Amino acid sequence: MFKTLLAEAITAIISNKSRTILTLMGIVIGIASVITVIAAGEGGKQIILKEFEGLSPTSLIIIPNWQDRSLNTAFEIEQMTQKDLDDLEEYGTHINAIAPMDSRRTLIKAGSIEKQLSVTGTNSNYIDYVEYELQAGRIITDSEVDARAKVAVVGNLIQEEFFPGESAVGKYITAFGVPIKIIGVLANMEKSETISLSNPDDEYNNAIVVPISIFKRLFGGDGNYYQLMCKANSMDDIPAAKQDILKILAKNHGKWDDRVDKFMIIGMKEQLDMINTVVGTVTIGVAVLAGIALLVAAIGIMNIMLVSVKERTREIGIRKAIGAKNWHIQMQFLIETLILCGGGGLAGLGLAALAANLIGHFAKWPAVINPQVAAFSILLSLITGLLSGFYPAIRASKLIPHEALRYE
Numbered sequence: 067m068f069k070t071l072l073a074e075a076i077t078a079i080i081s082n083k084s085r086t087i088l089t090l091m092g093i094v095i096g097i098a099s100v101i102t103v104i105a106a107g108e109g110g111k112q113i114i115l116k117e118f119e120g121l122s123p124t125s126l127i128i129i130p131n132w133q134d135r136s137l138n139t140a141f142e143i144e145q146m147t148q149k150d151l152d153d154l155e156e157y158g159t160h161i162n163a164i165a166p167m168d169s170r171r172t173l174i175k176a177g178s179i180e181k182q183l184s185v186t187g188t189n190s191n192y193i194d195y196v197e198y199e200l201q202a203g204r205i206i207t208d209s210e211v212d213a214r215a216k217v218a219v220v221g222n223l224i225q226e227e228f229f230p231g232e233s234a235v236g237k238y239i240t241a242f243g244v245p246i247k248i249i250g251v252l253a254n255m256e257k258s259e260t261i262s263l264s265n266p267d268d269e270y271n272n273a274i275v276v277p278i279s280i281f282k283r284l285f286g287g288d289g290n291y292y293q294l295m296c297k298a299n300s301m302d303d304i305p306a307a308k309q310d311i312l313k314i315l316a317k318n319h320g321k322w323d324d325r326v327d328k329f330m331i332i333g334m335k336e337q338l339d340m341i342n343t344v345v346g347t348v349t350i351g352v353a354v355l356a357g358i359a360l361l362v363a364a365i366g367i368m369n370i371m372l373v374s375v376k377e378r379t380r381e382i383g384i385r386k387a388i389g390a391k392n393w394h395i396q397m398q399f400l401i402e403t404l405i406l407c408g409g410g411g412l413a414g415l416g417l418a419a420l421a422a423n424l425i426g427h428f429a430k431w432p433a434v435i436n437p438q439v440a441a442f443s444i445l446l447s448l449i450t451g452l453l454s455g456f457y458p459a460i461r462a463s464k465l466i467p468h469e470a471l472r473y474e
Contacts, residue, residue: 085370085374086406088370089366089367089370089406089410090406090409090410090413091410092359092362092363092364092366092367092410093360093363093367093406093407093410093411093413093414093447093450094410094413094414094417095359095363095414095417096357096359096360096361096362096363096414096450097360097410097411097413097414097415097418097443097446097447098414098415098417098418098421099359099360100353100357100360100443100446101414101415101418101435101439101440101443102418102421102422102425102433103353104353104436104439105418105422105433105434105435105436105439106422106425106431106433107345107346107348107353108433108434108435108436109425109426109431109432109433109434110345110431111341111342111345111346112432112434113431113432123301123334123335123338124297124298124299124300124301124303124304124334124335125295125296125297125333125334126161126295126296126297126298126304126307126308126311126331126332126333126334127293127294127295127331127332127333127334128146128293128294128295128296128311128315128329128330128331129292129293129329129330129332130143130144130145130292130328130329130330131326131327131328131329131330132330133330134322134326134327134330138322138326141322141326141328143328144319144328145290145291145292146166146290146291146292146294146315146329147290147291147318149318150291150294150314150315150318150319151164151166151291151294153314153317153318154294154296154310154311154314157310157314158296158307158310158311158314159310160298160299160303160306160307160310161296161297161298161299161303161307161310161311162296162297162299163191163295163296163297164191164294164295164296165188165189165191165192165294165295165296166187166188166189166278166291166293166294166295167186167187167188167192167278167291167293167294167295168186168187168188168278168281168282168285168291168292168293169184169185169186169187170184170185170281170285171183171184171185172185172241172242172285173241174224174228174239174240174241174274175239175240176228176229176237176238176239176240177228179227179228181227183224183272183274184272184273184274185218185241185242185274185275185276185281185285186273186274186275186276186281187275187276187277187278187279187280187281187282187285188206188275188276188277188278188281189206189208189211189277189278190205190206190207190208190210190211191295192206192275192295193205193206193219193275198252198253198270199252199253200219200250200251200252200253201222201251201252201253201254202233202234202235202250202251203219203235203248203249203250203251204249204250205219205249205250206219206249206250206275206276206277210277211277211278211279212279213279214277214279214280214283215277215280216244216245216246216247216276216280217246217247217248217249217276217277218239218241218246218247218248218249218274218275218276219248219249219250219251219252219273219274219275220234220239220248220250220251220252220273220274220275221251221252221254221270221271221272221273221274222251222252222253222254222255222271223254223271223272224239224248224251224271224272224273224274225251233251234248234251235248235249235250235251236248236249239274241274241276241284242284242285244284246276246280252270252271252273254271255270255271278291296311301335304333304335308331308333311329311331312327312329312331315327315328315329316328360446360450363410363450364450364453364454365454367403367406367407367450367451367454367455368454368455368457368458371399371402371403371454371455371458371459372457372458372461374399374402374458375399375458375461375462382395382462392463392464393463395459395462395463396459396460396462396463397459398459399455399458399459399462400451400452400455400456400459402455403451403452403454403455403458403459404448404451404452404455405451406451407447407448407450407451407454408444408447408448408451410447411443411444411446411447411448412444414443414447415440415443415444418435418443419435421433422434422435
């Protein structure tokens with residue numbers, strides 16, 4: 067019986083090609099819109115995650131508490147001292163890889179080549195913190211930091227621009243008017259083929275990292291630190307690590323009004339979670355708008371099926387007169403809508419895949435179609451078919467045979 071109903075449904079669909087195509091278009095566009103929007107949102111998440119992939123989720127950045135200071139300008143900003151750094155290393159049981167960081171632009175020279183670039187002052191933990199890879203040479207040691215050694219680790223582009231065709235290790239550049247020996251070269255970081263929030267050639271590949279001690283000596287300053295970086299020992303240790311840091315800093319600096327911390331901690335995990343939440347919310351919002359197109363398509367299908375019931379009233383009357391049950395009529399119309407919507411869902415998935423490829427090629431934005439989203443979209447199209455075909459099917463099955471036979 068099912069095969070017979072399926073054959074009749076397919077025959078009815080094929081018999082009116084124009085109506086079938088117009089009906090399919092609504093479902094195809096609706097499903098394709100939903101999948102493409104969600105795929106673009108997933109691609110956006112990948113771009114953001116790629117931007118932060120050099121920073122571990124356990125990374126923590128310690129800076130003055132500007133948030134609470136902005137609410138009460140009577141609070142005076144303080145910077146961290148060498149004692150803070152030493153205490154964090156000694157008493158911070160849940161943290162490691164503690165590194166100060168300061169950066170200034172200056173004129174860099176090597177032979178006849180000169181260029182304005184940023185120089186970063188830090189310690190031996192910096193390389194571990196940002197998870198760079200070395201191409202050649204070595205990183206700065208603790209003894210070099212203590213001795214204020216005039217050494218530097220540079221990015222790959224520094225080697226290419228100032229020492230083309232040869233290794234920069236052992237060569238000298240002039241920064242702040244002082245010769246500095248290059249002891250290491252960072253591996254090149256390729257720029258993403260997709261839209262990027264940052265350019266590695268501006269930051270990583272053009273990096274010049276020197277000991278914080280010589281940086282302070284050459285550039286000047288009071289020896290204090292505006293920013294410290296560290297890592298929690300594990301994801302589970304992040305809350306305890308934050309408590310340790312704030313407790314140590316509060317002991318050394320006190321608190322504003324004896325209650326407000328003078329420093330704040332920015333966690334990479336929280337930043338990534340927040341970004342994912344924002345991107346996810348925007349994606350859902352746009353997907354809902356795209357889903358409205360699907361709802362409009364469902365209403366259009368229901369209207370088309372009601373018209374079909376009207377046109378086929380006499381046919382329905384004949385079938386019922388020769389013994390067709392109500393559920394036979396219902397099943398035929400439901401099968402028709404399921405075929406239409408299921409086929410539209412598959413076509414919409416194909417259109418979404420094409421749109422994703424075009425977006426990736428021309429907009430340089432990865433549109434990632436999740437298999438689960440694809441499966442859900444097909445299921446959604448079938449549900450749309452059931453909902454839009456249910457009322458017309460019921461209406462068709464309730465036609466009275468002798469009245470249907472008199473219909474012209």
